[in-house]
Every structure is written in C-alpha cells, then in structure tokens.
Amino acid sequence: MIMIKIKSFFSHNYAKIREINEKYATPNIEMSKGVKLSLLSLRLYLIFLVVLLLYKFITLVR
Amino acid sequence: MNIFTQLYYRYRRSIKAIQLFLIISGPGIIVMIADNDAGGITTYAATGAKYGYNLIWVIILLIPVCYYVQEMTVRLGAVTKRGHAEAIFAGFGSFWGWFSLLDLMLVNWLTMVTEFIGMTAALNIFGVPPYLTVIGMCVLMGIMILNGSYWTWEKITLLFCALNLIYIPGAFMVNPSVSEIMHKGIVPNFAGGLNNELIFFLMANIGTTIAPWMLFFQQSAVVDKAMKEKDIPWGKLDTFIGSVLTGVVAIFIIIVTGTVLNGVNIDDAAQASVMLMKTNKYIGTFMAIGLFDAGFLGAICISLASSWAFGEVFGWAHSLNYKIKEAPWFYGFFFFLLISAGIVVLIPNAPLVLITLFVQVVAVTLLPAALVFLILLLNNKKSMGEYTNTLSQNIINVLIVVAIIIISSFYGISTLFPNMLK
Secondary structure, three states, X not given: OHHHXXXXXXXXXXXXXXXXXXXXXXXXXXXXXXXXXHHHHHXXXXXXXXXXXXXXXXXXXX | OOHHHHHHHHHHHHHHHHHHHHHHOOHHHHHHHHHOOHHHHHHHHHHHHHHOOOOHHHHHHHHHHHHHHHHHHHHHHHHHOOOHHHHHHHHHOHHHHHHHHHHHHHXXXXXXXXXXXXXXXXXXXXXXXXXXXXXXXXXXXXXXXXXXXHHHHHHHHHHHHHHHHHHHHHHHHOOOOHHHHHHHHHOOOOOOOOOHHHHHHHHHHHHOOOOHHHHHHHHHHHHHOOOOHHHHHHHHHHHHHHHHHHHHHHHHHHHHHHHHOOOOOOOOHHHHHHHHHHHOHHHHHHHHHHHHHHHXXXXXXXXXXXXXXXXXXXXXXXXXXXXXXXXXXXXHHHHHHHHHHHHHHHOOOOOHHHHHHHHHHHHHHHHXXXXXXXXXXXXXXXXHHXXXXXXXXXXXXXXXXXXXXXXXXXXXXXXXXXXXXX
C-alpha cells in the first residue's frame, strides 16, 4: 500500500514536471542581442563558480 | 471656498491617503525589516564593535540601493500578477526557471537554518532550551499563517517588524556622542586604511543588504495582496519606508556596539548580547530580543518565499487567503521547510558554522541570476507596457546590480577561500 502511494506520488510529480517543461518550453522574452549576451554571461559566471567549488572540494579532500 | 473649507478638504484628503497607504503597505516594510535577519544583525553588531561609527555611511548609501532593487519587484508583480519564480519560467524558459527555483530552495533552506541558530541562541540567553524554541516558533508561525487571511498575517508580521525597532531605544540608553557619530559616521572614510579586513567588512555589509529571497518574497507578496497597477505608487512608498527603516535599525545596532563594545571582536550577535548585558542588562536584553525577532521574521518570510515560488510553478493553490484544506501543498511545503530547518539546529554536533558560511557561497550562485532576470523582465515592453524601466531607471539599476554582483561574488568567494584577503 505504501509502495503504491510512493510510486503514484513520484509518477504524478514526474508528469507534472514534464507538463511544466512543456508549458514553459518557449521563453516569452524577445531574445535580443542584449538578452542573449546577458544569459551567456550568466552561464559563464555559473560555470566559473562551479569550477571554483570543485577546486575547493578537491583541495579539501586532498 | 473659504479657507476653512479648503483646510477641511485637505485634511479629509490626507486622512484618506493615509488610510489607503495603511491598507496597501506591508510587503515593502516586511521584506526590508526581515532583511535585517539574524545574519544581518551579527554583521552590523560586529561592524560596530570593530570599527565604531566609522562605517555608518556605508549603511546610509545602501538605503537607496535597497529601494531601487526592491521597487522593481513591486512593478513586476503588480503588472504581470506573477511571482518572480513564475516570471522567470515564463520569461526565460524552463532551464533558467528550474535553476532559479531549486537554487532558491537550497539557499532559503540554509538561510532558515541560520535564522533558527539566531533564535535559539537569543532565547538561550534567557534560559530557554533550543528544542523549546524550535517547537514554540514552528507553532507560532503555524498559527500566524493558518488563519486563512493574508491581511491578518501581514498585520501580525508588522507587529514583529515594530519589535525590530527595539535597537533604537537601546542606542539612546548607551548615551552615544552625537557629534562623534556625525563626524565619523556620516562622512565616508576608511578607518585604519583600506586593508583586507575592512574590505571584508564592507563586503559583508553590502552582501547582507540584498538577498535572493527578498526579490521572490516581495513580488509574491504583491501578487498575493492583489495589488494593481494603480497601487504601484503606494507600493513604492511602502518599499521606500521599509528601506529607510532597515537602514535606521542597522545604524542603531552599529551605534550600540560601536559605543559599548568598540574594539572588541565579535563572532555573533548572541555573544554581543551577553557582553552588553555585563555593561547594562537592559541593552543586552534588547539586543537579544532584537536578534530573536530578526531570526523569527527571517524564517517566516523566507519559508513563505519558497512556498509561494513552488506554488506558482507547480500550479498549487498558493495564497495565505486559502485555508489549509484548500492549499495543502502550499502549507505542507511551508511546514516542511520550517520544521526541517529547525531540526538541523537541534542535531548534536551539526556543522552549523559550515552551514552559515555555505549560505554566502550558495547565495552568490542565485543572486546575480535573479537580479539580471529582474532587469530584463522590467525591460520587456510587451508585458510591462508603460511600467517598463525608463532610461534613468535602467542606468541606476544596472549600476547597482553590477556593483552588487561583483561585491557579493567577492564576498562569497572570500568565504570559500578565507586566505584570499589575508
């Protein structure tokens, strides 16, 4: 009984996440050059932070 | 019209304006006062103790910074009727939406742990055991949000905001030198030279000014309050008063510790309260009450910001105007975050110091994204219409956002690599 409920919980939420992804598949904002540049900068910034975190983790483990 | 009729007309108009403001105000004042959370109180107390009144000018400069950033969330919420999480999903697609939502949940949960650390430490001074604080606060917050009315929740929360002003009488009780405050505090200066330690304190003060949850909270609160475009000027005034109040509270904390504990190194606000109690038990008590209140406001607002954000995206009923039966997921999520964060504080030998430091690091992964999205959304003429950012607003906001991103990033990175500034 509990397993069925857990299974139904996950399958329901999986379906919900897919629905959300479909609903927001196309961005509303017009992708002008400025917007594209801002989003690219954000991606690079986040990659930089991830690299820093990984470096910190590796140095801590060593 | 004779002069008496004119005066009466003006009086009636002023009364109506004040009444209208009292109805509409709330989100701006609450978010700003809650910004002075447990971590913020510690930062200000430590700043005052270390540098006396010398860094008060930084807080004064931060007042318009808070206003300009948060004012954008009022316009965005009132015009689009969407919370910040939903606006990011709709505006930038599901990749950025999921990134923001999951990062928000992580940083909010970690911040809530720090709020519980502050609350338990503050009440521990009065002999209240931590488990009782956690249980009591979860029950109290539950009572506040389960009354099925946003209005009632907001007004009770505003009472707790008023309690945050306790630092003001506290500062008067320590008899600070007004001329010294004016001389050292108002004029920008770098006490002892612009060394690494001062840079760290400057970054810490600026870093606590704008937190990611504030953007999400105020925008969702504006939507939950059903504010309309015509209410925007009142929402701006609400935000302005809030930003002045948050600055005033911060300044008075600095005055208290700058007067009594000048030259002492402080690790947290609870330690400052105990030290102040040795000098004057009332001032120490005020500091501890203020710390508890700050943690309380932070915890309830941050937990709500997360629940609103998830409710918006998952399509759950997500308003404080609903009863628990009408919005079970929304309230369930609120309590899940609240109780789980509270439990962490009660775990023996939990890495609380590490969590406190980690908050700064995780926050810098979300704050720049949330701020950039905010500016881009405010420039979307299609959805914002006449409320789109003007050129002057864009110049000011972009400068502020770039400065905040650079400073908060350095603050986060210096937390990760403490030797960087030595």
